[in-house]
Amino acid sequence: MLLLTWVIKIHSFLGEQVMSELLDPKQLSLFPELSPKTDIRHMTNPSQFDSALDNLKKINEFGAFIHLDFTGLNSTIILDLSDIKIPDPNVEPQFSSTPFSLHLFPKDIGNELQKFDEELISFFTEKNSFHTSTGYFLYRSHFSLWKHFTEQIKKSIDEFLYRKLSHGSYQKFYINCLQEGLEYVRSITGISSSWNIPIKIEFQNIESVRRKQDKENYTIEHLNFFDQNFPLKYLVLKTKQFPLNLSGFISQVQIHTIFKSIHLGYLADKTIDSISDIKNLVQGL
Numbered sequence: 468m469l470l471l472t473w474v475i476k477i478h479s480f481l482g483e484q485v486m487s488e489l490l491d492p493k494q495l496s497l498f499p500e501l502s503p504k505t506d507i508r509h510m511t512n513p514s515q516f517d518s519a520l521d522n523l524k525k526i527n528e529f530g531a532f533i534h535l536d537f538t539g540l541n542s543t544i545i546l547d548l549s550d551i552k553i554p555d556p557n558v559e560p561q562f563s564s565t566p567f568s569l570h571l572f573p574k575d576i577g578n579e580l581q582k583f584d585e586e587l588i589s590f591f592t593e594k595n596s597f598h599t600s601t602g603y604f605l606y607r608s609h610f611s612l613w614k615h616f617t618e619q620i621k622k623s624i625d626e627f628l629y630r631k632l633s634h635g636s637y638q639k640f641y642i643n644c645l646q647e648g649l650e651y652v653r654s655i656t657g658i659s660s661s662w663n664i665p666i667k668i669e670f671q672n673i674e675s676v677r678r679k680q681d682k683e684n685y686t687i688e689h690l691n692f693f694d695q696n697f698p699l700k701y702l703v704l705k706t707k708q709f710p711l712n713l714s715g716f717i718s719q720v721q722i723h724t725i726f727k728s729i730h731l732g733y734l735a736d737k738t739i740d741s742i743s744d745i746k747n748l749v750q751g752l
Contacts, residue, residue, distance in 0.1 A: 519731035525739040531610075532727040534602035537587060539720035540580050540624075542571035544705055546648060548655065567651045571644045571709055576631055583624050587722065590616050597742075599749055601727060606742070617722045628717050637713040641706070642668055648702040656698075663695040674711060676703045 547566040570577060591598070595609040605613060632640070645668055653664045665672075676699060683689070685704055690697060710716045729748070737748055 515735040516731065518736070519734040522734040522737055522739040523729070523731065526729070526734075526745055528607065529739075529742055529745060530596075530604055530606040532599060532602065532729070533605050534725040534727055535587070536721075536723035536725055537584060538723070539716070540584065541708070542577060542580065544569050544571075544708070546651060546705060548652075567648075569644055569648050569651075569706075571706075572640055579627065579631075580624075583620060583627075587617070587620055597746055602725075604745060604749070613724070617724065621720070621722055624720055625717055628713065628720075632713050632716075637716065638670055638711070641709060641711070642670060642673070644709075645673065645699075645702050645706060648705070649698055652698045652701070661693070661695055662698050664698045668699070670711075672699070673703055676700055677707070677711060680704055680707070 545566045546569055572580070590613065591603050591605075595612070596603045596605045649664050649668070652662075656662055656664065679685075680700070680703065687701075687704065690700055690704070694700065710719065729752075733748070733752060738744060739748070
């Protein structure tokens with residue numbers, strides 16, 4: 468959907484004030500007379516605003532355009548050492564540049580988590596919504612049901628994660644994930660490399676590295692390829708999206724409903740009296 472975005476910046480330079488507009492070619496300008504561009508489409512008649520606002524109200528009476536943002540359940544990361552140009556002799560010349568997938572959880576738990584995403588989408592049917600390019604148009608009669616449904620999904624996810632990952636299981640899976648990543652790095656490491664790749668990882672070591680990286684806002688660019696502990700530091704950084712404890716992982720799992728709107732300029736000359744009118748409007752954008 469097309470949202471209204473119009474920003475004026477005031478710059479002060481040598482006592483002179485300059486006004487600049489952040490433009491989106493897909494949008495209409497509220498104040499074209501202030502714009503440096505003269506070809507901007509806009510509504511010149513106050514009645515057009517009245518008509519557009521009336522249509523917007525009618526759309527809101529029928530429902531709302533929504534976009535789903537289901538975050539926190541992604542438990543896979545991709546290792547691609549070819550992207551960071553590690554100098555010789557740290558890696559074997561013939562090592563494959565094919566990215567390596569690293570999974571936080573075993574396949575059975577990953578499949579169960581995927582089912583929650585599928586269950587969330589299953590809510591939407593022809594009786595309560597229609598699909599759009601950015602999500603769905605949810606009928607107003609089902610707002611409360613959708614709110615209750617998402618709350619129940621979140622509750623089910625929390626219960627599943629506590630049941631499967633409590634009593635230290637989450638930390639064990641995280642350690643195994645890092646260990647698998649280290650084995651991959653070991654498999655491509657050159658025989659003359661000075662890297663220290665631990666056989667066994669202690670969780671306290673992971674916590675220490677993560678704490679230091681968080682404090683110093685580490686990125687890949689901060690890593691020293693000639694550091695003996697590069698492999699562990701690299702893996703800890705790459706798995707930063709995974710909290711170190713179960714409660715942190717559960718708290719980051721969120722279902723967000725983002726409400727969207729149509730720019731008024733596209734409603735000025737339309738007639739909105741039914742759901743079909745809204746569908747036709749969306750198809751024409």
